[in-house]
Amino acid sequence: MNADFHLSFTPIQLLLSVLLLVIAVASLRLFRNRLLYRLFFVAIVLTGILFVAVPELPYYIANRLGVGRGVDLLFYLLFTGFLMLIAILYRRLLQHDVILTQIIRQNAIKNHRASQGTPKE
Amino acid sequence: MTEQVYIVIPSYNEGKVIRQTINSLGNQYHIVLVDDASTDETANAVRDLRVYYLRHEINLGQGAALQTGMDFARQQGADVVVHFDADGQHNPADIDRFIETLRTQKLDVVLGSRFLRREDLVAIPRLRRLLLRVARVINGLLTGLWLSDAHNGFRVMNRRALNAIQLKENRMAHASEILMQIRRLGLNYMEMPTHIIYTDYSQVKGQRWQGAVDILIDVFINKYFR
Numbered sequence: 001m002n003a004d005f006h007l008s009f010t011p012i013q014l015l016l017s018v019l020l021l022v023i024a025v026a027s028l029r030l031f032r033n034r035l036l037y038r039l040f041f042v043a044i045v046l047t048g049i050l051f052v053a054v055p056e057l058p059y060y061i062a063n064r065l066g067v068g069r070g071v072d073l074l075f076y077l078l079f080t081g082f083l084m085l086i087a088i089l090y091r092r093l094l095q096h097d098v099i100l101t102q103i104i105r106q107n108a109i110k111n112h113r114a115s116q117g118t119p120k121e
Numbered sequence: 122m123t124e125q126v127y128i129v130i131p132s133y134n135e136g137k138v139i140r141q142t143i144n145s146l147g148n149q150y151h152i153v154l155v156d157d158a159s160t161d162e163t164a165n166a167v168r169d170l171r172v173y174y175l176r177h178e179i180n181l182g183q184g185a186a187l188q189t190g191m192d193f194a195r196q197q198g199a200d201v202v203v204h205f206d207a208d209g210q211h212n213p214a215d216i217d218r219f220i221e222t223l224r225t226q227k228l229d230v231v232l233g234s235r236f237l238r239r240e241d242l243v244a245i246p247r248l249r250r251l252l253l254r255v256a257r258v259i260n261g262l263l264t265g266l267w268l269s270d271a272h273n274g275f276r277v278m279n280r281r282a283l284n285a286i287q288l289k290e291n292r293m294a295h296a297s298e299i300l301m302q303i304r305r306l307g308l309n310y311m312e313m314p315t316h317i318i319y320t321d322y323s324q325v326k327g328q329r330w331q332g333a334v335d336i337l338i339d340v341f342i343n344k345y346f347r
Binding site (some may be wrong): 076097100101104105107108109111112113114 | 174176178181188190193196343
């Protein structure tokens with residue numbers, strides 16, 4: 001690996017870095033009260049910026065892991081992350097279903113229309 | 122002392138037949154109609170009838186409607202709860218027979234089955250029969266409860282079962298979920314023959330086979346991912 005890379009940004013590198021930073025800030029606001037999510041997101045964004053700034057880095061890591069191309073490594077990571085995301089969101093969705101059901105059920109019971117006389121009466 | 126029997130009828134857009142179904146039950150039971158956010162005339166159709174009318178603001182599914190009805194019945198002090206379909210395919214005459222068995226045999230749950238008597242069996246449309254046989258095996262494997270029928274909506278349970286069973290499966294997979302819970306909670310159960318009336322109406326409204334695949338996936342998710 002070339003040791004003397006210097007941090008002069010090409011326009012695309014600059015653009016990507018700025019975008020990632022914006023996402024980082026937005027996600028910090030988004031995941032309020034979720035430290036784990038925040039740390040995870042920040043770590044991803046920082047890695048992203050690092051990869052943008054030093055394009056040789058993913059290539060180097062990929063080689064060490066035996067993947068071949070840096071792009072392939074990124075693809076595998078993205079794909080895994082994508083599946084994880086779906087699982088997490090789906091779980092969350094199920095939790096919301098449970099809450100929604102409880103609210104609707106409680107309302108239905110509270111607001112029931114009474115029977116006109118009961119069998120015993 | 123008379124037992125307080127509550128008939129829970131989950132209903133979604135059954136406005137055309139719901140009156141008839143409720144009237145067929147006579148006036149010896151408490152009737153809890155859980156309207157699962159119907160968009161038809163259901164609410165008005167039963168306005169003058171002697172029923173408890175509960176309405177979900179959003180459609181949640183039959184499992185959720187049953188649980189709402191069961192929660193309500195429990196709060197009202199029900200001794201026995203009966204699950205009864207809104208479309209009139211169940212036979213009201215079965216109710217007392219089932220309750221009698223529940224009491225004399227000291228059972229917690231009595232489940233209806235279309236496969237115990239030849240005359241009930243032949244009443245089932247052929248494709249439906251095939252589907253039910255497959256569903257029965259899948260149900261047995263998943264729930265550990267080997268019954269002769271699968272997804273029969275006619276059930277009778279006592280207070281103990283009412284207190285213990287808690288349906289989390291909002292849609293049709295609740296039928297398998299009930300079996301799982303019966304097994305897990307160690308409830309005493311038995312199957313009894315029921316006659317299901319397959320009218321053109323209930324045929325159209327009934328489940329399609331695609332629904333069975335959905336149910337299977339729901340049961341799976343419920344069992345392993347919650």
